[in-house]
Amino acid sequence: xxxxxxxxxxxxxxxxxxxxxxxxxxxxxxxxxxxxxxxxxxxxxxxxxxxxxxxxxxxxxxxxxxxxxxxxxxxxxxxxxxxxxxxxxxxxxxxxxxxxxxxxxxxxxxxxxxxxxxxxxxxxxxxxxxxxxxxxxxxxxxxxxxxxxxxxxxxxxxxxxxxxxxxxxxxxxxxxxxxxxxxxxxxxxxxxxxxxxxxxxxxxxxxxxxxxxxxxxxx
Amino acid sequence: xxxxxxxxxxxxxxxxxxxxxxxxxxxxxxxxxxxxxxxxxxxxxxxxxxxxxxxxxxxxxxxxxxxxxxxxxxxxxxxxxxxxxxxxxxxxxxxxxxxxxxxxxxxxxxxxxxxxxxxxxxxxxxxxxxxxxxxxxxxxxxxxxxxxxxxxxxxxxxxxxxxxxxxxxxxxxxxxxxxxxxxxxxxxxxxxxxxxxxxxxxxxxxxxxxxxxxxxxxx
DNA sequence: ATTTATTTTTAGACAAATCTAAAAAATATA
DNA sequence: TATATTTTTTAGATTTGTCTAAAAATAAAT
Ligand SMILES: [Mn+2]
Ligand SMILES: [Mn+2]
Ligand SMILES: [Mn+2]
Ligand SMILES: [Mn+2]
Numbered sequence: 001x002x003x004x005x006x007x008x009x010x011x012x013x014x015x016x017x018x019x020x021x022x023x024x025x026x027x028x029x030x031x032x033x034x035x036x037x038x039x040x041x042x043x044x045x046x047x048x049x050x051x052x053x054x055x056x057x058x059x060x061x062x063x064x065x066x067x068x069x070x071x072x073x074x075x076x077x078x079x080x081x082x083x084x085x086x087x088x089x090x091x092x093x094x095x096x097x098x099x100x101x102x103x104x105x106x107x108x109x110x111x112x113x114x115x116x117x118x119x120x121x122x123x124x125x126x127x128x129x130x131x132x133x134x135x136x137x138x139x140x141x142x143x144x145x146x147x148x149x150x151x152x153x154x155x156x157x158x159x160x161x162x163x164x165x166x167x168x169x170x171x172x173x174x175x176x177x178x179x180x181x182x183x184x185x186x187x188x189x190x191x192x193x194x195x196x197x198x199x200x201x202x203x204x205x206x207x208x209x210x211x212x213x214x215x216x217x218x219x
Numbered sequence: 220x221x222x223x224x225x226x227x228x229x230x231x232x233x234x235x236x237x238x239x240x241x242x243x244x245x246x247x248x249x250x251x252x253x254x255x256x257x258x259x260x261x262x263x264x265x266x267x268x269x270x271x272x273x274x275x276x277x278x279x280x281x282x283x284x285x286x287x288x289x290x291x292x293x294x295x296x297x298x299x300x301x302x303x304x305x306x307x308x309x310x311x312x313x314x315x316x317x318x319x320x321x322x323x324x325x326x327x328x329x330x331x332x333x334x335x336x337x338x339x340x341x342x343x344x345x346x347x348x349x350x351x352x353x354x355x356x357x358x359x360x361x362x363x364x365x366x367x368x369x370x371x372x373x374x375x376x377x378x379x380x381x382x383x384x385x386x387x388x389x390x391x392x393x394x395x396x397x398x399x400x401x402x403x404x405x406x407x408x409x410x411x412x413x414x415x416x417x418x419x420x421x422x423x424x425x426x427x428x429x430x431x432x433x434x435x436x437x438x
Numbered sequence: 439a440t441t442t443a444t445t446t447t448t449a450g451a452c453a454a455a456t457c458t459a460a461a462a463a464a465t466a467t468a
Numbered sequence: 469t470a471t472a473t474t475t476t477t478t479a480g481a482t483t484t485g486t487c488t489a490a491a492a493a494t495a496a497a498t
Contacts, residue, residue, distance in 0.1 A: 006485065026446055039486055041447055046484095058446060058493055089333040099327050106321045114308040225455065245476055258456055260477055265454090277463055277476060 001050075005105045008074050009033060010043050011052060012104075014063055015071030023060035069136055076132040078104040079125035080115055086126040087119070087179045093126045093163050119179075126178045128159035128215060141218075146194060147211040149184045155216035156181055162213045170210065175201055182216065220269075224324045227293050228252060229262050230271060231323075233282055234290035242279035288355055295351040297323040298344035299334055305345040306338065306398045312345045312382050338398075345397045347378035347434060360437075365413060365430040368403045374435035375400055381432045389429065394420055401435065 003011070013032045017024045026044070030037045044061055047053040052067035063071060081103040085096040113134065116122075123139045125131055132138045143158050157180045160167065175198050176182070185195040185203055192208035206214075222230070232251045236243045245263070249256045263280055266272040271286035282290060300322040304315040332353065335341075342358045344350055351357045362377050376399045379386065394417050395401070404414040404422055411427040425433075 004484080027444090035485095036487065037446065038448085038488080042485075085330075089330070089337050091329075091333065095329070099325065099330050102325045102327075103322075106318065106325075108318050108321075110310075110314070111304075111308070111318050114310065118308050223454080246474090254455095255457065256476065257458080257478080261455075 002107070003070065007043070007047070008070075008105055008107075010040075010047065011063070011067060011071045012074045012078070014053070014061070015068065015075065018062055023062055025060050072132045072136045072138070073107075074104055076134075076136075077107065077112055079129060079131040080112060080119065080122070082125045082127070083119055083122045083131065083178065084115065087122075087177055092168065093160070093178075096126060122179055123219075124156075124158035124217060126159060143215045143217050145212045146182070146184065146196070146206070146214045146216055147192070147208060149216060151184055151186050153218070154181060154183045155218055157214060158217050159215045160213055161215065167210070167213060171214075174198055174204060174206065176214065221326070222289065226262070226266070227289075227324055227326075229259075229266065230282070230286060230290050231293045231297070233272070233280070234287065234294065237281055242281055244279050291351045291355045291357070292326075293323055295353075295355075296326070296331055298348060298350040299331060299338065299341070301344045301346070302338055302341045302350065302397065303334065306341075306396055311387065312379070312397075315345060341398055342438075343375075343377035343436060345378060362434045362436050365401070365403065365415070365425070365433045365435055366411070366427060368435060370403055370405055372437070373400060373402045374437055376433060377436050378434045379432055380434065386429070386432060390433075393417055393423060393425065395433065 010029070010033065013029060014024055017028055017032065026037045026040050030040045033040070044053060044055050047067070048055045048061075052064055052070060053061050054064055055061035078100045081100040082096045085091040085099060086093060091099075116134070121133075123131055123141055124143070128143060130139045130141060141158075145161075146155070149155055157176060157178055159178065160171065171177070181199060183197040185197060187194050188205075192211075193205050194208070194211050195203050195205050197203045229248070229252065232248060233243055236247055236251065245256045245259050249259045252259070263272060263274050266286070267274045267280075271283055271289060272280050273283055274280035297319045300319040301315045304310040304318060305312060310318075335353070340352075342350055342360055343362070347362060349358045349360060360377075364380075365374070368374055376395060376397055378397065379390065390396070400418055402416040404416060406413050407424075411430075412424050413427070413430050414422050414424050416422045
C-alpha cells in the first residue's frame with residue numbers, strides 16, 4: 001500500500017513519540033508536525049480507517065503493528081539517506097536531516113535496496129541512531145568512544161559527540177568519517193593518546209580528547 | 220522561489236514539448252501529464268500569474284525566460300539523479316526514469332551541487348541527453364559510437380543503443396558503464412574488432428557489433 | 439463537589455489540484 | 469459561406485489537507 005507524503009510524516013512522528021511514552025496525544029503530535037491539533041484529529045481518523053492506528057477519542061493513540069512496520073520503513077529510508085549525504089556527498093551531520101526529510105518519501109523498494117548495498121549496509125546513521133534493515137529489524141548496537149575500545153579491535157565510526165568545525169577539521173585530516181573502519185593499535189599511558197589505523201592509511205596517533213569524542217561500534 | 224511538485228511537473232513537460240514546436244497546446248500537455256485538458260487550463264492560469272508562462276487563451280503557450288530557467292533546473296536534477304542511479308547504484312537504463320521523476324523534486328541547492336561534484340560533473344545522462352550545468356548552460360556534445368572514434372583517443376561512455384540483458388552482461392564483463400573512460404588503442408582490419416583500455420583495467424578487445432552499440436563523447 | 443483550566447474534537451470554511459459536463463472559440467469540411 | 473468537428477475554456481463539484489472558532493470531554497484546583 002502507498003501513502004501520501006503527509007500521511008508518512010504523521011506516521012513517522014507518531015512512531016518517534018511512541019518511543020518516549022506508550023500513548024501519544026494530539027497536542028504533542030501537532031507540535032512536532034508544526035500544525036494545529038484540529039488537523040491532527042482529522043488525520044488520526046484517516047489513519048485509523050487505514051488500520052494504521054489504534055485510536056480512541058480523547059484517550060490517545062498508538063500505531064498498530066501494520067502502522068509500526070510502515071513507520072520503521074520510513075525511518076530506514078530517512079537514515080540511509082542521511083548516511084549517504086554525510087559519507088558520500090560530504091555533508092556535515094547537522095545539515096542532512098531536513099534533506100532526508102524529503103528524500104525519505106521516494107519510496108521505490110529497489111532504490112532503497114540498492115542504496116543500502118551501495119552504502120555497504122550501514123547499521124548506524126550519522127547521529128548515532130540505528131538503521132532498520134530491510135525486514136524492519138532494528139540493530140541493537142552498543143556504541144562506545146574510542147577511548148574505551150580495547151587494543152587490537154577493529155571498529156566502525158558511528159557518530160561524533162562534538163560536532164564543531166574545529167574537530168571536523170581534525171577528523172578530515174585523519175581521514176575519519178562516519179562509517180570509516182578503524183583499528184585500535186595501542187594506548188600510550190603518558191597522555192592516554194592512542195595509535196589507530198584508519199582504513200588503509202598509515203597508523204597515526206590521536207589524543208585522548210579526540211578519542212573520547214569519536215563513537216564507534218563493532219562489526 | 221519555490222514550486223509545488225505538480226507545478227514543477229507541468230513546467231518541465233511544457234519545456235520538453237517546446238523542443239518540438241514553438242507553441243505548446245493544451246491537449247498535448249494534458250496527454251503528456253496523463254491528465255484532463257480542463258486541469259491543464261487551470262494550471263496555465265496559475266503559471267501565467269507567477270510569470271512563468273506566456274499564455275493567450277485559445278492561442279497556445281510557452282515558458283517565459285524565468286519559466287525556462289526553472290525548467291532547466293528541474294531537468295538538471297532529473298538527469299543527475301538518473302546518472303547517479305545507473306553509475307552508482309547499478310540500475311539499468313530503462314528503470315531510472317520513474318525514480319528520477321520523484322527525486323527531481325528534492326530541490327535543495329547544496330544537495331544538487333554536491334551530487335554533481337560526487338558524480339564528477341557528468342555531461343550526459345544514461346539516455347544520451349545533455350545535463351545542464353549549475354548556470355543553466357546545456358552542453359552541446361557530439362556523441363559517436365566507438366566504431367567511429369579514431370585511434371589513441373580517450374572518450375567517455377554516454378549511452379548504449381541496445382539495452383538488452385545480453386549486451387548488459389557483456390558490458391559488465393568489460394567493466395563498461397555510463398561515465399566510464401575508455402581509450403581506443405587500435406582497430407583490427409580482419410574483423411574490425413577494436414582494442415580498448417577501460418579505466419585502469421588491462422586492455423581488451425571488443426567486437427565491431429559491441430563498438431557500434433556504445434556511444435561516447437570527448438572530454 | 440463545584441468551578442476552572444486544559445485538551446481534544448466538531449463544524450464550517452478555504453486553498454490546491456483534480457474531475458465531468460456544458461459552453462465557447464477556432465479549424466476543418468462541404 | 470454555412471455547417472460540422474475539434475480544441476479549449478468555464479462552471480460547478482470533489483478530494484486532500486489545512487485552518488479558526490466554538491463545543492465537548494477530561495484533568496486540575498479550590
Ligand atoms: Mn518527511
Ligand atoms: Mn538521523
Ligand atoms: Mn517529476
Ligand atoms: Mn534521461
